[in-house]
Amino acid sequence: MSNALWIAVLAAALGTLLMRLLPLLWMQRRLKRLGDDAPEAMPQWLSLLGPLMVAAVFGVSLVPVTPGPLAWLATVIGMLATLAVWWRTRTLGWPVAAGIATYGAVVTLFG
Amino acid sequence: MSLQAATSPVRPWLSGMREAIPLLGGYVPVAISFGLIATQAGFNAWEAVIISTLFYAGASQFLFVGMIAAGSPLWLVVAMTLLINLRHVVYAPNLAPWLTSSRWWGWLMHTLTDQVFALAHARLPQLPEAQRLGWFTGAALLAWAIWVGGTALGALAGGELVARWALMGEILPFALPTLFLVLVAPRFTSRRWSLALSVTIASSLLLTLLGLTNVAIPLAAVCGMLCFQFVKFDTAMQGDHHE
Numbered sequence: 001m002s003n004a005l006w007i008a009v010l011a012a013a014l015g016t017l018l019m020r021l022l023p024l025l026w027m028q029r030r031l032k033r034l035g036d037d038a039p040e041a042m043p044q045w046l047s048l049l050g051p052l053m054v055a056a057v058f059g060v061s062l063v064p065v066t067p068g069p070l071a072w073l074a075t076v077i078g079m080l081a082t083l084a085v086w087w088r089t090r091t092l093g094w095p096v097a098a099g100i101a102t103y104g105a106v107v108t109l110f111g
Numbered sequence: 112m113s114l115q116a117a118t119s120p121v122r123p124w125l126s127g128m129r130e131a132i133p134l135l136g137g138y139v140p141v142a143i144s145f146g147l148i149a150t151q152a153g154f155n156a157w158e159a160v161i162i163s164t165l166f167y168a169g170a171s172q173f174l175f176v177g178m179i180a181a182g183s184p185l186w187l188v189v190a191m192t193l194l195i196n197l198r199h200v201v202y203a204p205n206l207a208p209w210l211t212s213s214r215w216w217g218w219l220m221h222t223l224t225d226q227v228f229a230l231a232h233a234r235l236p237q238l239p240e241a242q243r244l245g246w247f248t249g250a251a252l253l254a255w256a257i258w259v260g261g262t263a264l265g266a267l268a269g270g271e272l273v274a275r276w277a278l279m280g281e282i283l284p285f286a287l288p289t290l291f292l293v294l295v296a297p298r299f300t301s302r303r304w305s306l307a308l309s310v311t312i313a314s315s316l317l318l319t320l321l322g323l324t325n326v327a328i329p330l331a332a333v334c335g336m337l338c339f340q341f342v343k344f345d346t347a348m349q350g351d352h353h354e
Contacts, residue, residue, distance in 0.1 A: 001158055008185040012175060012192040013165035019196055020220040024203035024210075031207060042208065048307075048336050050205035051298045053198070054229040055308045056331040058291035059315030060324060061137070065281050067320075075288070082289040083296065092293055096133040099289030104282040111278075 070110055078103035123242035127249030130234065134226050134254050136286025139261045140279075143272055145172055146265020152180035156266035163262035167221065167255060170325055171195040198329045202228040209235040213244050222251035225328065226287065233294045302344045311335030 001009070027042070034041040062079075064071035082099030089095065121129075142163065149159035154176060166172050171192045178188040202223050210216045223231075230250060235243050264272065273280060295312075299305045315331035318324070 001154070004185055005179065008179075008189050009162060009165065009175075012171070012189045015189070015193045016166055016168055016171070016196045016199070017221050019193070019199045020203055020223045021217055023200045024207055024217065024220055027204035027207035028210070042204065045336065046201060046204055048339055049201045049332055050232055051295075051304075052307065052311045052332040052335040052339075053201060053205075053225075053328060054232060054291065055295050055298070055311040055335060056315040056328040057225045057229055058288060058295050059312040059331055060319045060327050061284075061287040061291055062312075062316050063319045065140070065284050071281070075285070078285055078289065079292060082292050086293050086296055092130055092290075093133070095293050096286055096289045099292070100136065100282065100285050103285040103289075107278070107282060 070107065073110075074103045074106035077106050123238070123245030124249030126242075127246035127251075128253045130246075131227075131230065131250035131253045133286045133290040134230065134250075135257050136283040137226065138254060138257050140284055141169055142258045142261025143265035143269050143280075145169070145176075146262040146267070147269025147273065148173065148265075149176045149262070150266045150269070152176045154179075154266075156263060159266040160259060160263050163259050166192075167224065167258060168196050168199075169224070174325070195325050198225075199223065206231055206235060209238075209243060211240055211244055215244060215248070219247060219251055222255045224254070226290075227251050227254055229291055229294050233297075303339060303342070306342055307335045307339035310338040 031041050062075060064075055078099045081102035082095045085098040086095035145163065146156070146159050149162065149172075150156065154162070159176075162172055162175065166175070174195060175188060175192050178191065203220050206223075206228070227250065231247055234246065238246055295308060298308055311331045311334060314334040315327045318327035318330060323330075
């Protein structure tokens with residue numbers, strides 16, 4: 001890589017780090033200032049954005065690597081299996097394992 | 112790996128690593144793809160690994176090497192990379208109430224990807240304060256190491272791996288939506304939240320299908336927030352509540 005390209009890599013990396021770090025420092029300062037009401041110290045729009053960003057990440061991840069009727073069918077069945085196991089166990093690991101196994105089984109059996 | 116268990120009998124960092132394992136199903140194939148694409152774009156294996164280590168932000172890395180390969184001006188490459196990563200600014204403040212006073216948290220923010228945030232946002236509030244730093248360190252560093260290792264693997268042997276394990280490359284990434292479903296499901300606590308979350312999921316899915324993956328997450332979250340703000344149910348009738 002040329003020197004200019006190295007500088008571009010470092011600038012983009014540093015900028016990304018600052019976007020992750022500076023809001024934390026801002027929030028920590030705000031929490032310290034507001035004292036005991038820690039969770040309530042967060043602006044409402046920000047506390048709403050947290051769960052909604054996770055939901056948005058979920059929506060993006062739903063699109064199969066190679067979209068097609070079979071992949072979508074496997075996604076729907078895999079999601080239902082995940083949900084069913086989560087409903088029964090309320091755990092993190094088993095629903096994920098069940099979902100992947102179901103998705104893999106559908107893709108392999110009908111593919 | 113109970114979502115409701117507040118404490119874990121095992122060491123916190125080990126517990127964090129164990130709970131981050133589902134992330135790997137999504138990280139490994141994508142990291143291998145990045146390593147492969149970076150080398151095809153003219154970067155060598157070391158350069159690809161350094162980009163993965165320093166950026167640690169999937170979509171923007173693909174954009175970065177793609178724009179460089181296309182001969183785009185460097186200032187534009189940097190600006191577009193930062194623009195895609197702008198969504199990260201809301202992650203750390205959402206975790207801040209559950210972070211302890213350790214100075215390590217600042218450095219660990221480098222590892223705060225979409226997926227690590229989703230996991231930490233659900234788990235940190237359930238953990239005792241003494242376990243949070245260890246748990247996050249274990250989960251986040253494992254994910255980071257796998258991302259960097261996967262890039263190296265992709266740069267060195269990506270073509271052969273993709274040809275030989277094509278089906279696994281399709282199945283393993285399904286770990287991500289299953290994990291996120293488990294993280295989102297407990298949030299459906301009222302009709303108001305259910306509607307906002309459903310709108311967000313549908314919006315991000317639709318935007319991704321339309322090829323707008325890079326803006327899907329922030330745009331969909333804003334759609335959900337507007338829905339939450341403006342669509343209200345009769346709380347006396349429905350028993351809705353805010354979290």
